[in-house]
Each structure stands twice: as C-alpha cells, then as structure tokens.
Amino acid sequence: METATIHKEQTAGKKHPPASAWDPFWSENDELDLSSGKYTKIWHGPQHPGVTGNMALELTLEGDIIRKCHTHVGYLHRGFEKLMERRKYIQCFPIVCRICVPEPDVNEYLFAAGLEELAHIEIPKRAKWIRTLMLEMVRTAFLTMVTGGQAGSFGLGTIGQWAVTHRDYMLDLFEELTGGRVYHMYILPGGVRHELPDGFGDRVEKVLQKIEKLMATIEKVMFTNAVFKARSKGLGVISPDWVEPFGITGTTARAAGIPNDVRKDNPYLIYDQLEFEPITGTESDVYERAWLRKEEVLQSIRLIRQILKKMPQKGPVREKLPNVLNWKVPSGETYVRAESGRGEMGYYMVSDGTEYPRRVHVRGASYTHAMALLEQLAVGNDVADLAGLMVSLQTCPPEIER
C-alpha cells in the first residue's frame, strides 16, 4: 500500500509532461541517494525470459517500482557494418538479413534497393510485385509472433505458442519459395532470385485463412482477458509530443494517433497501386499498440490478397547484372527506407566507385525505441510490467548494435 502511494505521488504528471515544459531527460535529472538503503540495483538480462533478445537493463528499484533504467547493449554485436566494408556487394546479402531475425526480407530489400539506385538499375515489373508480396508475408509472420509475444509477456503463454505455430506455417511457405526458413536471400539486386512455384498463391491463401482464424480467437481470448486488460491498459503511455524528439515511427507512433506510414507517405515498390490506409489509435498504451498490431496483421493479409489478385502473371523477374564479383558500383550516396514491423527501417549507403561499399549505415526503428525511449518510459513502472513494455516497443537488439 505504502509503495503504491509513493508510486502514485512520484509519477504524477510524469507520464504526460506538458509540451511547453518538456524536458527530454527528466528521468536523468532525479538524483538518487543510493546509500540511503531505499534502493536496490538489479540487472534485468542479458539472459532473461522477459527481455527481447540479448540486452540488459540496469534498474534502480524502490520496492517494485523502477526509479532509473539504463540500457546496456553489445551482447550481440557482430560488426555487420564493418564486415560489409570488407566484402563485395553481393557477399553482403547473407549479412544484411541477419540484422533482424524475425523480419529479414526488409533488410534484403533495402540493401538491394540502395544498390540498384546507386548502380542505376531498373528492376522488372513482376519482380516489384513479388518483392512486395515477400515483404507483406514476412510482416504478417513477424506481427503475428509479436502479438503472441505480447500475450506471453503478461502470462498468457498459450497464445504465444499458437502465434509461433502460425508463424511456422508462413515459414513453410518461405522454405518452399526460397529454400530457407528464417533467412531467405531471395531478394537480390536486379529483382528476385527466381519465379514463384506453381500454385503458390493458393497455398498462401490457406495460411492466410489460418492466421485470420487465429486473430479472431486472439481477439476473444487476449483482448477481452481481464488480466491482460488490467496490466496493459495505461502502461507505457507515449505522449504524441514525444514522437518527433525521440524519432518514434511505425505502430508505436500510429498508436499515439500520428498516421505516419512509409508505405503510404513515400510509396516504394508497388504500394502506390494498393488500397490501404494507415491504422491509428488514440490511447498510446501497451494495449492499444497490441490491438493495432493485430489489426495490422489483418491489413497485411488484405494486402497480400490484393497483390495476388493484381500481380502480372508473366514476365521476367530478374534483370541481368554484370559479373557481380567484379562489379564496380558508381560512387555516390543514398538513403532508402521501408516500413518494417517495428517502424521505419532505412539504409544509408555510400559507394566510392570500387567493388566494396564504403559505408552502410542501418537505421532500425528499435534503435531509438530501445535506447533513448525505453530508459524514459520504464521509470515509474512496476518491474513485472517491464517485459510487456519491451515487447510493446518491439526492441530488437541486432538492429541496435549492427
């Protein structure tokens, strides 16, 4: 009771600082007297079931309430950006897909798109449709898994298992199409690796129906569950004023009522030919973000159906390239972006006219979400809710420590 009162007093007005008095480092300004015996310091991670991936949070607790949170990353650092500077462009494809494990195709697409822009390559029309299909399929698989993960982080583990199974049905399709379940390397410069197998669309449709059914069940079991509601409503509220200073994008920004979607704002591939509207929310808490993610799975399913219906049935899928092992890409720099499940993902690529990239910088959405934002958002919350908060921000460590 006592802790609850302290919590209420000290966090009053902190969740929604007014725009005029907005201070980006308000949690840093609290000086805590660690020798007072009131506080406990603990490490949450790097090996912890409630942490997304391998990262650690250094928490200062007062009872169960978090008073200070510092993110520590580096447990998963493989130096992707440095590795790419020492490899030929084509050799970078097995590296880029590892930057986000559940959603690798966005990385492949962006690296290929940046390269095509620097080398002035126009890809065939059908390849664009197949790429979009691939991106939406992987988005569906990723968001389904995150919805399950969100349920799991609040103790509804069964939903997590259903979601992982349904992601696996999608992985079966990827395996059929590309030979790989998790990493596909299907999107290559100049188009895609090869044609879709016969009857692929029908098999995609079957999986989509399964996922739709799952989402209907999840709506009943998860979103009306009293425990889930009690724990997620009002947790991790992001004020719309925070969106721009922290560079928040994707579902997290849309849940705050800001309709930013790269697919709509800066249409790439064939998104300008598809009919969809960004889904926005108002509450901007963990519940709202989970709800939006579920809605976006259904939106992606509708998009996949549109793509399969409108896609040209014939045509080349790959442009002929020069010998990729001696391919000198003209010098220049560019930035390409796409909407990933977590938000805006972008590649800043610099070429100096040689066979090797000069610099590849990966801009992932979780970079700012997990580092700057989470440190502020965790303060004042219960330590038991931290796992749900992290899943809700979709922190993905490999994207932070490229």
Added chain:
Amino acid sequence: MDDLIKRIETKFTILDKKHQRDDLVFLTMEKSHVVDVLTCLRDTEGFRHLVMISAVDYIEYDVFQLTYLVHSYERHVDLGICLNVDRNNPVMDSIHHLWAGAQVYQREIKEMYGIDFPESPRVDEPMILEGWDDIPPLRRDFDTKKYAEETFFPREGRKTHDPRKVMEEQLYPHESKVKYEIKRLVRGNRNHS
C-alpha cells in the same frame, strides 16, 4: 524542394549540392553552420524527424564526413546535411537539445569513430564495446583481419573456404575453371623458370 534550398542558400553557405532523388538531397555545409541549419530546418521548415546521424571515414582526405538526415512529414522529403570533421581533431557540437534521440547516435559515433560531442549526455560511457582499448573500430585504419588473428586462435581440423572462390565456382563455373587453370599454368611456369 528547389525553393527550400534557395531559402537555405540565402541564410547559409552551401558548399556542395547533390540531387539524389526528387525526395532526397544532400547538402554539404560549413561545420560551424550545421547546428543552426538543423535548428532552422526543424523550427521553420517542418523537418522535425531526425532519421539518423552517420559518419563516413575518408581517410585519404584526412576527414570524417558526418551526415544528419532529417525528414519532413508534411512534404515527405529528406534532406541530408553533410559536413567534414578534421580527423586529427574530431569534435562536433551536440544536437541532443534539438532531438532527444540524437544522444544515442552521438554516443555510438563517439565509440565507433572517436568523434567527440561535448555536453551530449553519457557520451563517454561505452555503449557496445565495453572494455575496448584499441582505436575506434569503424575507422578505416582499424585492421579487422589482424585483430581477429591476434584475438582468436585457429581451431584444429577446421576448414575455411574463400567465399569469393566458392561463389565463382557456383555462379560462373566455366570462367572460374579457365581462370584458375591459367593461374596454375602461369605460376607453374614462373616456378619452373
């Protein structure tokens, strides 16, 4: 976009312009103007989303190029503001007061390139490389191969394949066969003579 660049040109000197796409332009500016340009873009031109801050090491010109990429949600265009920082005195003004998210980028650049951003919060704390005592690893003069050979040891019975050779054999089997045959003959002759 052209109007916007003209407006910037009236206030600040633009050293170089690169029109990459209709919605993406890179401008190279003086180092001392950059924070003012970014403040102006954010407050008056609607570029309120800081997409990323990145650095490129141009060791041959003895400079680091810093790129600040800003995006406008109203016009849906990007502007890259580039500047050169002297490699021997790598210091740049911090912009954490403009965007709270910038502190993370600055902390990473400090660690990976050694470019200092005084007054940026926690900029001296290690982010990814705890206990690193070598030169900043994303600099061009950091030798990854040498580092790997010194730090890790070869394991008995482990084979390594040159990825380039494997790819050549798979993608261009005939060319690769001819190439390696010629190499073998030339080397054979060289050794013979």
